[in-house]
Amino acid sequence: MIEYEIHGPKSQELSLKRVVLALQENRFPQAVLIDGAAGIGKKKLAIELMQALLCTHPEKRPCGKCFGCKSALAPEVAEQWLIPLKAEEAKAKTAEEMTSRSKSTSVEEFTSSYAKKILENPYAIDYLPPESIISIDLVRALNKKFTLRSPTARCVIIAEAERMNTEAANAFLKTLEEVPDNTYFILTTPSKDLLLETIRSRCSSIHLQTWTDEEIKYEFQKQFSREISPDNLGLCLGSFGRAIFFDEYIESTSSLAVSFITLAYEKRYSDLFLLLQQAGSKIELDSALLLLDVLSFLLVDITRAQANLPLRLPETFSKIPVSLLEHTSPKSVQIALNKVQETSKILAGRSTSIMMTLQTLAIKLFDGEL
Ligand SMILES: [Zn+2]
Incomplete structure (x- = not known):
């Protein structure tokens, strides 16, 4: 045989x-x-x-x-x-x-x-x-x-x-x-x-x-001769291909996501728009969708932190201001999460301007929040 x-x-x-x-x-x-x-x-x-x-x-x-x-x-x-x-x-x-x-x-x-x-x-x-x-x-x-x-x-x-x-x-x-x-x-x-x-x-x-986290960690070490970052491990959802993709973009996207969520919460829209404009030339559909992905994970992490569960993006999450975490209710986080997901769908439909769609999201994100 x-x-x-x-x-x-x-x-x-x-x-x-x-x-x-x-x-x-x-x-x-x-x-x-x-x-x-x-x-x-x-x-x-x-x-x-x-x-x-x-x-x-x-x-x-x-x-x-x-x-x-x-x-x-x-x-x-x-x-x-x-x-x-x-x-x-x-x-x-x-x-x-x-x-x-x-x-x-x-x-x-x-x-x-x-x-x-x-x-x-x-x-x-x-x-x-x-x-x-x-x-x-x-x-x-x-x-x-x-x-x-x-x-x-x-x-x-x-x-x-x-x-x-x-x-x-x-x-x-x-x-x-x-x-x-x-x-x-x-x-x-x-x-x-x-x-x-x-x-x-x-x-x-x-x-x-x-894949399991252990399998991702093992293969990543084998291919790149270094450890995968904890945030990438959380973000890749058991997909080695996603891990390779995020490895290149996670740092810049995470810092943009933290600023986005913080400035939107503080209603500092002009600062946020300026930041988006500065990143503008680099924001194409893929990177905008990735930004929204990271934003969703961060919002989920707010709920997970409130429930004492392990975080998906521990490194990025640690950069979110404490005041935001203390004053955001689970319900408003859920509403914000829905808005981010809706925005992903709108962008994937590719009929609108990426910049305008992100700006609209920023204004709506914590609508009604104190
Ligand atoms: Zn053969």
Whole structure:
């Protein structure tokens, strides 16, 4: 019997054991859907599965050395990836359509460049622009490749499958209805509820759990040779990808969040607007959403401190003035929290000015508070 080995944190052990068993018993499904929070290793698992499925070692898979194993780790093999693209990238010519003198970038090259980023850091949560989608053209190109039979195993990773628009999803459904022999589709998504029911029902589901604090601490130390900050550990919510992302931004965002909450509480709006304007050039959608994330956690921490519970952001929380903590009722904190969450939704809808939305939040945050 061929032995399979798939790696992952202990909190995902149950799901991984099921996967290994299916591989060993030679009944691995031809279409699987891996779901779970962003940054917990869905793409990492997808890559390992692709290696295991393409590996030809007679005893131990993935061996890491054979042609199949190596091709799974080669971003230039673009047909192994279906990755959401920006509209202008998806409109590019295919390699087949290009003339040898053409200097423009092909669809395959765009796909490979994203695949390269994923292979370099499969936990990354910010490798894709928010507007990228899986369009019908990308799915049609994929379908075309599977009209011919193949003597060897083929595997395609469909990253962020929820970004398929309806047209694309319906086209992909046709492929799923009759997956060619020797072909495996591995879809990843942060939430399978975002996919069409018809697609979900044709895929076997693998749900991945978030990591424990200990697992995050261990992996962070291993990758960065230093400890993760206590605030980042609280903010990342068991997602290693979020931890990597926050590591870069947590310091500046935390200090802005403390000023925001303090100045809003003291109703020093002109000082707050000035501060936002100074940070202005740096405040883009991602950083504004991150600021709101930190604000929510700080508000939750106010309630947690009042109830003597451990804090999520101990370092940042310690910078909030005591008067604010003493004079804020749990109810007003809850109201403020709702306002922050509403603001996140408004910003994510991207129809308003970021600066104005943040200013409105500042004025409303402790509305009615003494
Ligand atoms: Zn191999």
